[in-house]
Amino acid sequence: MEKNIIFCGVGGQGVILASKVLMETALRAGYDVKESEVHGMAQRGGSVECCVRFGTKIYSPLIAKGKADYVVSLELLESLRKIEFLSDEGTMIVNDFKIDPVPVQQGVLEYPQDIKDYLNANVNNLLIAETESVLKEIGSQKALNIVMLGILSNYLEFSEKEWLESVKVCVKEKFVEMNIKAFLAGRSLKK
Amino acid sequence: MKKVLLGNEAIARGAYEAGCRVAAGYPGTPSTEILEAMAHSYPEVKSQWSCNEKVAFEVAAGAAIAGARSMTTMKHVGLNVAADPMFTFSYTGVTSGFVIINADDPGAWSSQNEQDNRHYARAAKLPMLEPSDPHEAYSFTKLAFDLSEQFDRPVIVRTTTRISHSQGVVDIGERKESELREFPINPQKYVMIPAHARPRHKFVEEQLEKMREYSYTSGINRIEKGKTKRGIITAGISYEYVKETCPDDNILKIGMMWPLPDKMIKEFASMNDELFVVEELDPFIEDYIKALGIKVIGKEIIPLCGELNSDIVDSALNGKKHSNSINPYAGTIPNRPPSLCKGCPHALVFNAIKKLNLIVNGDIGCYTLGVLPPYNAMHSQGCMGASVSMHLGFEKAWGNALARKSVAVIGDSTFIHSGITGLIDIVYNGGTGTVIILDNRTTGMTGHQENPSTGKTLLGDPSPELNFEALCLACGVKRVVTVDPIEKENLERVLAEETAAEEPSVIIVKRKCILKK
Numbered sequence: 233m234e235k236n237i238i239f240c241g242v243g244g245q246g247v248i249l250a251s252k253v254l255m256e257t258a259l260r261a262g263y264d265v266k267e268s269e270v271h272g273m274a275q276r277g278g279s280v281e282c283c284v285r286f287g288t289k290i291y292s293p294l295i296a297k298g299k300a301d302y303v304v305s306l307e308l309l310e311s312l313r314k315i316e317f318l319s320d321e322g323t324m325i326v327n328d329f330k331i332d333p334v335p336v337q338q339g340v341l342e343y344p345q346d347i348k349d350y351l352n353a354n355v356n357n358l359l360i361a362e363t364e365s366v367l368k369e370i371g372s373q374k375a376l377n378i379v380m381l382g383i384l385s386n387y388l389e390f391s392e393k394e395w396l397e398s399v400k401v402c403v404k405e406k407f408v409e410m411n412i413k414a415f416l417a418g419r420s421l422k423k
Numbered sequence: 424m425k426k427v428l429l430g431n432e433a434i435a436r437g438a439y440e441a442g443c444r445v446a447a448g449y450p451g452t453p454s455t456e457i458l459e460a461m462a463h464s465y466p467e468v469k470s471q472w473s474c475n476e477k478v479a480f481e482v483a484a485g486a487a488i489a490g491a492r493s494m495t496t497m498k499h500v501g502l503n504v505a506a507d508p509m510f511t512f513s514y515t516g517v518t519s520g521f522v523i524i525n526a527d528d529p530g531a532w533s534s535q536n537e538q539d540n541r542h543y544a545r546a547a548k549l550p551m552l553e554p555s556d557p558h559e560a561y562s563f564t565k566l567a568f569d570l571s572e573q574f575d576r577p578v579i580v581r582t583t584t585r586i587s588h589s590q591g592v593v594d595i596g597e598r599k600e601s602e603l604r605e606f607p608i609n610p611q612k613y614v615m616i617p618a619h620a621r622p623r624h625k626f627v628e629e630q631l632e633k634m635r636e637y638s639y640t641s642g643i644n645r646i647e648k649g650k651t652k653r654g655i656i657t658a659g660i661s662y663e664y665v666k667e668t669c670p671d672d673n674i675l676k677i678g679m680m681w682p683l684p685d686k687m688i689k690e691f692a693s694m695n696d697e698l699f700v701v702e703e704l705d706p707f708i709e710d711y712i713k714a715l716g717i718k719v720i721g722k723e724i725i726p727l728c729g730e731l732n733s734d735i736v737d738s739a740l741n742g743k744k745h746s747n748s749i750n751p752y753a754g755t756i757p758n759r760p761p762s763l764c765k766g767c768p769h770a771l772v773f774n775a776i777k778k779l780n781l782i783v784n785g786d787i788g789c790y791t792l793g794v795l796p797p798y799n800a801m802h803s804q805g806c807m808g809a810s811v812s813m814h815l816g817f818e819k820a821w822g823n824a825l826a827r828k829s830v831a832v833i834g835d836s837t838f839i840h841s842g843i844t845g846l847i848d849i850v851y852n853g854g855t856g857t858v859i860i861l862d863n864r865t866t867g868m869t870g871h872q873e874n875p876s877t878g879k880t881l882l883g884d885p886s887p888e889l890n891f892e893a894l895c896l897a898c899g900v901k902r903v904v905t906v907d908p909i910e911k912e913n914l915e916r917v918l919a920e921e922t923a924a925e926e927p928s929v930i931i932v933k934r935k936c937i938l939k940k
């Protein structure tokens with residue numbers, strides 16, 4: 233058994249925390265876990281990603297092309313960069329939210345308008361998530377990472393209780409309540 | 424107990440369990456989290472950020488020679504700065520365990536080059552261990568302290584970005600306190616005048632041979648037998664890619680990168696019909712094997728530049744190409760380069776510089792992003808502190824007139840690291856240039872570490888704030904001005920005035936990084 237998950241987004245969106253909770257959950261279920269993340273310069277508003285792999289025995293912390301079971305993209309455009317990593321049977325979960333990259337802000341390049349059309353036409357298992365109203369309800373944009381993890385949780389074998397245990401372990405105490413809310417809100421966004 | 428840890432956290436844990444007493448480093452991606460984890464989780468260890476890697480190295484070496492188990496941490500280019508002490512403390516050896524953590528950055532994710540620091544182990548004649556995952560990062564670090572004492576050698580542990588910044592399951596243990604050993608009065612060992620250095624050189628060579636012997640039987644290197652007659656020699660993160668893509672082949676996994684295990688390599692070669700080396704960056708193992716007279720394929724098929732991954736290794740060794748059957752997106756995908764945060768005080772400075780159309784000698788930090796649009800306001804940059812000394816070089820090449828149209832730009836921490844000496848050189852050698860110190864009260868790029876100008880230590884204790892104005896005045900600069908970049912007009916006026924002045928000047932631009940708590 234082996235599961236490969238890519239979280240991607242823009243520096244500052246919190247992909248590392250989302251993958252940490254996932255790893256903790258997989259570890260508690262007795263799996264081997266590996267992950268790879270990005271620090272330093274790339275984090276300053278650049279594209280970021282976290283690869284998480286769990287299973288009986290995991291070697292590489294990176295996920296090969298065409299081998300990701302799930303790609304969870306916290307931003308629309310970033311999903312396009314990870315398409316080649318998705319397996320044919322894989323599922324893509326994309327947050328319906330745009331962050332303009334610097335070249336777009338400067339008017340040098342255009343933000344593609346047809347991303348959703350492209351994804352709908354080409355990705356068999358696709359969920360475009362509307363998180364805006366959920367985040368408003370939670371009262372923090374910062375919770376997006378855990379909302380997206382909540383959505384992903386519907387596809388994985390772990391129980392709600394197991395997930396919430398990990399949230400409690402991985403998140404700073406004063407944010408636990410908010411993140412549990414975020415997780416459950418994501419989890420109830422349809423599969 | 425099993426825990427998921429970042430490679431860097433695993434190193435901190437290993438050192439902690441080994442009874443490390445003193446840890447000194449300088450922040451640098453991908454090494455920074457080691458000391459942060461140490462300070463955060465293991466207050467028993469005296470951890471500190473030093474002014475630069477050379478200082479950090481010497482603090483830790485001093486502690487180890489004085490009798491306390493010690494560690495120093497830095498990124499690959501940091502070891503260039505610390506290379507001077509490293510080469511000679513290789514001769515002195517240690518009293519208690521001394522471990523040097525060196526983090527290379529293949530792929531230059533957050534660095535100015537992709538140098539392969541395995542060469543340093545060979546050049547400085549120091550043993551080097553190379554872990555393949557976070558668990559080994561932990562266990563090799565722990566082991567390194569024992570080896571350091573057993574063989575009287577500083578021991579380097581080399582990681583790469585994908586070890587330091589990957590998480591994995593680590594089976595941790597308990598701390599064992601180490602004894603504080605008496606400092607032996609032994610100038611033949613600890614004072615390296617030529618008469619002492621010559622015999623120590625012999626000792627160094629002898630110890631390396633002993634360590635090579637050790638590496639045959641200790642399990643640090645291992646042969647994993649497969650089902651084919653194809654042999655692959657590999658190490659570090661590359662081992663994981665090989666295991667992933669060539670599960671049936673024979674593998675010689677190198678855990679001790681220096682000294683390399685001649686006998687084992689020969690034995691392994693004789694087991695196989697074909698021999699390959701899979702290693703990132705330089706053909707370090709490959710050249711060594713070839714020098715033993717053994718035929719091996721390496722860089723003919725494995726790239727010399729950049730990181731490896733399973734895709735590259737599978738394609739090189741097995742001719743397999745990974746992909747899916749999803750149509751790629753046909754349009755242009757705008758790239759998303761890193762950029763200064765919205766509201767970053769550095770942006771105000773670059774806007775002012777751009778307005779005056781100045782040539783900029785830049786340095787290492789968040790502000791290096793001033794090279795990118797919309798600022799396009801950096802024209803040279805190489806290494807820590809180079810902005811200031813290169814600025815003098817520009818002036819020496821073209822005369823004072825150039826100094827009227829250019830500036831050096833350097834951050835607070837970088838200035839303390841190695842900008843000060845350049846400034847003294849400007850004053851001493853008749854330079855007239857302007858140096859801008861971007862004082863944003865933190866070491867930004869690496870994740871907001873404290874430094875001597877922030878008034879706090881790594882452990883959060885208060886410390887005297889370095890006074891840049893007084894320091895620059897003491898260096899002999901008469902024109903020292905402090906400005907707040909939010910006052911745009913004032914900043915532009917000062918910039919115009921100071922660059923126009925026919926004598927050295929320093930502008931301290933003081934405003935807190937918006938991400939600094």
Ligand code: SF4
Pocket residue numbers: 276762763764766767768769789790863867868936937938939
């Ligand atoms: S972290 Fe601070 S110094 Fe770096 S870009 Fe952001 S605001 Fe500027």
